[in-house]
Amino acid sequence: MTEILSRAERDEALKQMTQSGWGEARDGEAIAKTFRFADFKDAFAFMSKVALCAEEMNHHPEWTNVYNRVEVVLSTHDAGGVTAEDIKLAQFMDEAATDA
Numbered sequence: 001m002t003e004i005l006s007r008a009e010r011d012e013a014l015k016q017m018t019q020s021g022w023g024e025a026r027d028g029e030a031i032a033k034t035f036r037f038a039d040f041k042d043a044f045a046f047m048s049k050v051a052l053c054a055e056e057m058n059h060h061p062e063w064t065n066v067y068n069r070v071e072v073v074l075s076t077h078d079a080g081g082v083t084a085e086d087i088k089l090a091q092f093m094d095e096a097a098t099d100a
Contacts, residue, residue: 005083035069072090
């Protein structure tokens with residue numbers, strides 16, 4: 001099982017990611033971000049790209065999509081909090097969003 005990040009590790013990772021819109025959620029047990037795109041097609045293309053990566057990682061996001069908006073919450077449920085896998089997937093999502 002993957003271990004959750006310590007408070008200091010999570011804070012350090014978020015310090016790097018705050019500028020791109022990531023923040024704490026669920027009392028520190030998750031990280032979250034809202035992505036906005038030009039339209040539904042771009043939002044769906046982003047989700048498709050992320051889905052392939054998530055499947056490869058075997059680490060799946062909680063997300064919702066309404067038209068051009070994708071709201072994401074990342075947490076490793078079996079670990080009970082934020083792990084390095086969540087940070088890795090969040091960074092991939094940021095890269096995928098700039099490609100969309």
